Amino acid sequence: MGIAASELRRYVIRPTLLYLGRHDPTAELFLVGVAASQSALGTKLDTQRGHGLYSINGNRHCRLWDEFLAKDPDLASLVRGLASQHAFLTGPNVELTVNLRYSTAIAWLMVEASRLELPAEHDLLGMARIWRQIFQPQGQLKDFATAWQTSVRPLYQVSTAIS
Template sequence: MGIAACDLSQHVIRPTLIYLGRHSPAAEALLLGTAASQSGLGAALDDQHGYGLYRIAALRHQRLWDLHLALDPDLASRVRGLASQHAFLAAPHLELTVNLRYATAIAWMLVEAQTAELPASDDLRGLAQVWRKVFRPKGRTSDFIDAWHRCVGTLSRVA
């Protein structure tokens, strides 16, 4: 069993997006659906395909820092501010598993680096297409939608 969708949204995703100055209902819904489809909202965090709620691979994590965040020092500083002071230096990729706000910030930065515009927050098919583009190119939009219904339920739980 993972984290309750409403708790993840209220205590992790929404505050992280607000902290980054990136909050929108669509961004929140996309990250919640991504966590549902990637890890069952944290039911399975240890996977060969990546770390944590969003299953982010070490190479993608490193490339995001090198090719996206390094170009915006203020944003990089805000994201780095979410990471543990000493643990990040020793094992930066482990932060994706143990630090939910940092993992959420990195997941959002991956979206931002690849997507200019999000669909409406109630457009599950559109959100699924963004998820597929950013997180699982070989996945099916139905995987996202099924995970949403299984783990999140109705859209009213996000609002």
């Protein structure tokens, strides 16, 4: 059993992006789509492809720290503040699996490190291309699109019903 897309967005993704000072509604939707396509919203948290909601490979995780976060100590400190005090030191990749806010921060920073701009929130093909480039180079665009349609599209109906 995974996590509801609306709750992932509201209680994990949005607060994490706000904490990092990087809040953007399109980023929220993109990350829900990534979690949906990578782990079926947490149904598969640890696979050969990677760890956690976003299936982040351990090598990519280390490279992000070494090549991106190491150059920005303030940001690195913020991200490190999301991690468990002792578990992070002994098993940093476990944090990707068990710590939703930490893995969300790492996933978003992988997007930032790529220097790719997110397309408009309704540009499904553009979102799928960025997903494939950053998270799943061997992936099919239709895999992201299918996950998006089932997990993210209903969020639009919820937000318009609330407005």
